[in-house]
Every structure is written in structure tokens, then in C-alpha cells.
Amino acid sequence: MSKRTLAILAAVGATIIYGLNHTIAKGIMPGYVPAYALVVLRVVGASILFWSISLFGPKERIEKRDYGRMAVCALLGMGTNMLVFFKGLSLSTPINSAVLITTTPIIVVLLSAILIKEKVLPKKVLGITIGFIGALGLILFSSEIRQDAPNIPLGNFLILLNSILYGSYLIGAKTLIEKYHPFTFMKWLFTLGILICLPFGFQEMIDTDWASLPFDAIWRIAFVIIGTTFFTYLFNIFALTQLKASTVSAFVYLQPLIGILFALITGQDQLTTVKIIAACLVFLGVYLVSTKRRPGTKNRVL
Secondary structure (H helix, E strand, O other): HHHHHHHHHHHHHHHHHHHHHHHHHHHOOOOOHHHHHHHHHHHHHHHHHHHHHHHOOOOOOOHHHHHHHHHHHHHHHHHHHHHHHHHHHHHHHHHHHOOOOOOOOHHHHHHHHHHHOOOOOOHHHHHHHHHHHHHHHHHHOOOOOOOOOOOOHHHHHHHOOOOHHHHHHHHHHHHHHHHOHHHHHHHHHHHHHHHHHHHHHHHHHHHHOOHOHHHHHHHHHHHHHHHHHHHHHHHHHHHHHHHHHHHHHHHHHHHHHHHHHHHHOOOOOOHHHHHHHHHHHHHHHHHHHHHHHOOOOOOEEE
């Protein structure tokens, strides 16, 4: 099997894990483990794993001039981003999460225009507008009442806020990703993430009755730490060694499909008219934002 084929399989594997995570992580919260306690477990577990695997990578030191940018990236990508996502998922539903998470490409384009003055074509402006209308529809018109989703509108807002924070992280981390080996970058980001997340999750960690957790909760926690965090980063890193970044990023379109199907198959969520309309608007917005017209060629997804 060629390295390119393996890279494609790795990208698909990462996307599948992300898609399954919406339902699997939701099965832990808020019944077994509070959101912030789960975030602390995730950053601690991922930090240990990345420090371990970094032994097989190059020995690098972070330059002093990069300390500030590294701290900001950790705050956006490994701190507030995870805190608001898991809190939002604990309050909302897997399908809402799978739909709203795909607004990230829209956020990146919008923030790039604001922060680094990238030119935004009218078609992309239309895509941003349509995508946000869909996201706002989920936030404002979700009237479901579920025992495991106590505040769906607030949860949807927090998941959307996660996309904004993660989009900011992607822009801020670009320079560091090009400069440092992925193992070096990730081990320090997750280590800083512990310092950021621990104050929020410390009390929840103490209050959680860890000894009484059933196996169903334990394997889900392990999936979030090992699968959603560790393996997805490794898979994407390997995929980027053989494929263009635009090719790897295109797999994001599979994530909501996998997330929605898995939530429906396992019976942990159901489709509603609001979800269907909102999903269609978000997907259309992402498509418009993610296509580029070149002279003499048809539109294509980047």
C-alpha cells in the first residue's frame, strides 16, 4: 500500500473519530463526569502522551520570543476552546454539535479578513452570512427539552464560540506550526493547557466519584483522550506529510455526516425541522466560503 493511500486512510480515520466524538463524549456528560473535569482529563492525558512520543522526535527548545504567541495559542486552542466546547456539548445535543463545529472554515475566513486583512470575495461574504444564519437558527429556535441537554440554546452558543476560538487559534498558530516539530508544539501547548483548564475543573475533579464510574463511562473517557485528542493529531500530521493541506482540510465535510448518522443510529439524538434547515444553511455557507474560482477553471473545494 502506497504512502499516499495510507495518508488518505489516516485523514479519513481522523475525520471518523471526530464525527463519533460528538455522541461518545456526550454520553459522559453531564451524567457521569462534568464538562470541565473531562477537559482536565483530556489535556493531562494528551500532555502525557505527547511528551512520551516526543522522545522519538527532534530535541527542540522554544525561543523566548515565541513564549507569548505559544501562551496565546494555548489559551485559544487548548484552554478556552475546549472548555466552551465540552460545556456546550454537555448542555446541547450531538447533532447540534456536529453541525455547528463545521462553521470553523467560515470563522477562519472572517477572522483572516479582520485580523490579517485578507481579501474576501463577495461570494465568501454571502457564505459567511448564510452560515451564520444557520448557526443562529440553531441557537435561537431550538426548543427541545431533554434531560441530558438542560440548556440547548446556551449549549449551541458555546459550541459556536468554540469555533470562533479555534479559528483564532489556527490563525495564530500558523507561524509556530511552520517553525517547530509537531511533537514539540503539541506537548507544550497541552502542558500550558493544563495550567489554563485546571482552575476551572479542579473542583469538579474533586466532586466526581471516580471510583463508581461504570465501564461505559471509562471507555468513553479513554476514547476522548486517546482517540479524539492523541490519534487525530497523529493521523493529521502523517496525512499532511503526503497530501496537500487543502486536501486534508476537505475531509471536514465528512464530519457532520458521520456525527449525525452515528447519533441517529445509537438513538442519542433525533432530527428536527430546525436542525435540518440550519444544517443545510451551514453546509451551504461552508461550501461558498471554501471554494475558489481560478481563471479558466470551475469552482473547486480547497
